[in-house]
Amino acid sequence: MIECQQITKTYETGGVAAQVLKGITFSINDGEFVAIMGPSGSGKSTLMHILGALDKPTSGEYVLDGKQMAELSDDELADIRKNKIGFVFQSFNLLSRTTVLRNVMLPLVYAGIPKEEREERARAALKNTGLEETHYHHRSNQLSGGQMQRVAIARALVNNPSMILADEPTGNLDTKTGEIVLATFQSLNREQHHTIILITHERDVAEHADRIIHIRDGHIVEDAKNTHKRTADLQNV
Ligand SMILES: Nc1ncnc2c1ncn2[C@@H]1O[C@H](COP(=O)(O)OP(=O)(O)O)[C@@H](O)[C@H]1O
Ligand SMILES: [Mg+2]
DSSP states (O other), X not given: OEEEEEEEEEEEETTEEEEEEEEEEEEEOTTOEEEEEOOTTSSHHHXXXXXXXXXXXXXXXXXXXXXXXXXXXXXXXXXXXXXXEEEEETTOOOOTTSBHHHHHHHHHHHTTOOHHHHHHHHHHHHHHHTOOGGGTTSBGGGSOHHHHHHHXXXXXXXXXXXXXXXXXXXXXXXXXXXXXXXXXXXHHHHHHOOEEXXXXXXXXXXXXXSEEEEEETTEEEEEEEOTTOOOOOGGGO
């Protein structure tokens, strides 16, 4: 589904060029749960922006579901972001004074889904994250960090995307709360076969995925099956 060939990215700031990605090649199949791991500054978010069609590589090829991304117009890329990709960020990016349900329905408003269907789909997505129904009408700023991230995951899921891109989704959470979020990803992958790409600088977090792509200084230094898979258990948190 995802094929990256020799992706590079160079940023120019104040006339100085810095190559952040230096030739990244990998592919990810539908239904995989992959972690992209690397230290801070190694180019993880830069790569995520490219995979999410939020930015373009300087050179190299990115093919998503058979489409050459470089050949698409801005409108076509916006459609792909809206319909194929669910984004989850470290900072949740929820509307704070808006209810849980409305936050999750919002992408469906942009996608032009009729009103009745929006609530039904938002409820189904929230159910998949395990957030208690009693919170659906709370404003998002009344929730704990772990609950907020579950709402953000539901929002990412509501369009039924072919992949979820999560950039440091546990970065603002304590270890125990982070486990809830990782358990949510594991169950979405196992039970609903969602493709999940989890970006993290922490090995403990990466070890919840089935495969770990390790990047350092803009290169892939290792890409292998995770032989130390951790199972996050929702029951014990
Ligand atoms: N928009 C940008 N303009 C210039 N430099 C950037 C930009 N985004 C990231 N960088 C630089 O690229 C490098 C990698 O950043 P990033 O992809 O955010 O790494 P990571 O997510 O692994 O911490 C850093 O040195 C960062 O300062
Ligand atoms: Mg980053």
